[in-house]
Amino acid sequence: xxxxxxxxxxxxxxxxxxxxxxxxxxxxxxxxxxxxxxxxxxxxxxxxxxxxxxxxxxxxxxxxxxxxxxxxxxxxxxxxxxxxxxxxxxxxxxxxxxxxxxxxxxxxxxxxxxxxxxxxxxxxxxxxxxxxxxxxxxxxxxxxxxxxxxxxxxxxxxxxxxxxxxxxxxxxxxxxxxxxxxxxxxxxxxxxxxxxxxxxxxxxxxxxxxxxxxxxxxxxxxxxxxxxxxxxxxxxxxxxxx
Amino acid sequence: xxxxxxxxxxxxxxxxxxxxxxxxxxxxxxxxxxxxxxxxxxxxxxxxxxxxxxxxxxxxxxxxxxxxxxxxxxxxxxxxxxxxxxxxxxxxxxxxxxxxxxxxxxxxxxxxxxxxxxxxxxxxxxxxxxxxxxxxxxxxxxxxxxxxxxxxxxxxxxxxxxxxxxxxxxxxxxxxxxxxxxxxxxxxxxxxxxxxxxxxxxxxxxxxxxxxxxxxxxxxxxxxxxxxxxxxxxxxxxxxxx
Numbered sequence: 001x002x003x004x005x006x007x008x009x010x011x012x013x014x015x016x017x018x019x020x021x022x023x024x025x026x027x028x029x030x031x032x033x034x035x036x037x038x039x040x041x042x043x044x045x046x047x048x049x050x051x052x053x054x055x056x057x058x059x060x061x062x063x064x065x066x067x068x069x070x071x072x073x074x075x076x077x078x079x080x081x082x083x084x085x086x087x088x089x090x091x092x093x094x095x096x097x098x099x100x101x102x103x104x105x106x107x108x109x110x111x112x113x114x115x116x117x118x119x120x121x122x123x124x125x126x127x128x129x130x131x132x133x134x135x136x137x138x139x140x141x142x143x144x145x146x147x148x149x150x151x152x153x154x155x156x157x158x159x160x161x162x163x164x165x166x167x168x169x170x171x172x173x174x175x176x177x178x179x180x181x182x183x184x185x186x187x188x189x190x191x192x193x194x195x196x197x198x199x200x201x202x203x204x205x206x207x208x209x210x211x212x213x214x215x216x217x218x219x220x221x222x223x224x225x226x227x228x229x230x231x232x233x234x235x236x237x238x239x240x241x242x
Numbered sequence: 243x244x245x246x247x248x249x250x251x252x253x254x255x256x257x258x259x260x261x262x263x264x265x266x267x268x269x270x271x272x273x274x275x276x277x278x279x280x281x282x283x284x285x286x287x288x289x290x291x292x293x294x295x296x297x298x299x300x301x302x303x304x305x306x307x308x309x310x311x312x313x314x315x316x317x318x319x320x321x322x323x324x325x326x327x328x329x330x331x332x333x334x335x336x337x338x339x340x341x342x343x344x345x346x347x348x349x350x351x352x353x354x355x356x357x358x359x360x361x362x363x364x365x366x367x368x369x370x371x372x373x374x375x376x377x378x379x380x381x382x383x384x385x386x387x388x389x390x391x392x393x394x395x396x397x398x399x400x401x402x403x404x405x406x407x408x409x410x411x412x413x414x415x416x417x418x419x420x421x422x423x424x425x426x427x428x429x430x431x432x433x434x435x436x437x438x439x440x441x442x443x444x445x446x447x448x449x450x451x452x453x454x455x456x457x458x459x460x461x462x463x464x465x466x467x468x469x470x471x472x473x474x475x476x477x478x479x480x481x482x483x484x
Contacts, residue, residue, distance in 0.1 A: 012275060013275075013407075013408055014271060014415070017408065018408065018448075020408055025404070029256060032256075033254060033256070047313055071289055072289060157399075160423035161259070161260075161425070162422060165256065165258065165259070166255055166313075177404035180404060181403050183403070206260075206427070
């Protein structure tokens with residue numbers, strides 16, 4: 001019988017921003033680290049996949065937290081695979097700090113063939129993976145498509161070496177940084193309860209010039225990161241009045 | 243009797259770059275995390291200092307490694323305080339991977355009063371800190387001042403929210419990223435044995451525009467990161483033929 005596994009992370013001082021709270025990107029990072037550790041434990045981590053020249057790629061991510069963490073705290077993150085279909089695998093997370101539930105997250109992944117850079121049909125990888133499925137839904141609302149924006153502010157910047165991860169494309173946390181760099185420090189310092197959604201549509205590579213746009217809405221901010229062609233690579237939505 | 247303490251870190255996939263090797267900034271980061279953990283253990287970590295509105299600030303850093311780490315490896319980092327004088331404290335590090343020595347690092351810190359943003363006289367903080375000193379030198383050469391450069395290439399960029407750490411100034415790893423973003427991907431992919439030195443002269447804050455310059459030299463690269471006033475904030479030197 002498969003069980004939900006839990007992982008513990010101490011807050012590192014590198015996770016804190018000027019307001020002495022964990023950055024949203026560091027809070028996403030520990031969820032993604034958890035996904036990686038749990039996949040490794042189940043024998044389908046990136047290390048194993050790379051032998052076939054496959055890798056996991058995040059396509060959607062959603063999290064809702066009561067608050068950000070502070071110095072001296074530890075997260076305990078429990079994770080399970082809710083579903084595996086032909087194209088995507090869904091993994092959920094619930095996080096406690098000091099035994100108190102502080103947030104939930106949900107993620108959707110596809111498997112990328114690094115040779116062709118196209119999605120792998122997960123149904124062809126054998127049925128044994130279904131043994132790891134625990135069909136418990138996350139309390140988060142189902143992820144809906146984040147809409148197009150009419151940006152109130154934009155910023156343009158090149159993709160550098162430090163933005164690129166082991167998969168050869170821009171790292172998720174760097175996209176998140178690009179989004180939060182568009183907000184005022186007062187907005188960021190005041191964040192308590194929040195919801196943050198991310199959707200990935202295209203990979204971006206070193207040397208590209210990206211445009212980050214933000215639209216202010218009543219309950220938060222909606223982001224789009226676009227390539228020089230104008231196509232949207234990543235969408236984000238940050239709700240501070242969730 | 244005080245002893246040298248050791249700390250273990252697994253390589254996280256976020257530490258890897260496109261070449262599947264740990265970035266230099268992630269390798270510096272684990273040394274600095276080690277400094278933080280050991281200072282906490284000895285009762286003079288940033289958490290305790292912040293109660294007095296003091297913090298540790300890195301002023302010089304030097305590391306020489308035989309190679310970069312790869313996926314699946316763990317660092318074991320042993321650290322000790324070599325010296326505490328009136329203005330600075332020196333902390334050394336030696337790192338093994340799988341029991342084999344792979345590198346050394348040395349660091350120099352001063353204590354900053356966050357109210358006045360000036361250095362605290364360490365001799366006034368009581369003699370008990372001297373109990374933690376183990377006067378063993380690092381095998382690294384003494385850190386010498388990194389010289390002025392005649393840059394072959396420069397890049398200008400603004401300091402954003404994501405560059406700023408809990409101390410309210412640009413984070414060390416972001417300065418390192420700025421430097422390595424000036425090098426070609428071929429240079430970075432080929433790095434094995436290296437030496438990397440950093441010297442901090444001024445703090446930089448959000449909203450400033452920094453200029454990163456690099457001079458190519460026979461055995462590596464010398465960097466200077468300057469503020470709009472022209473004063474150099476951070477110097478770096480990366481030797482690939484060390």
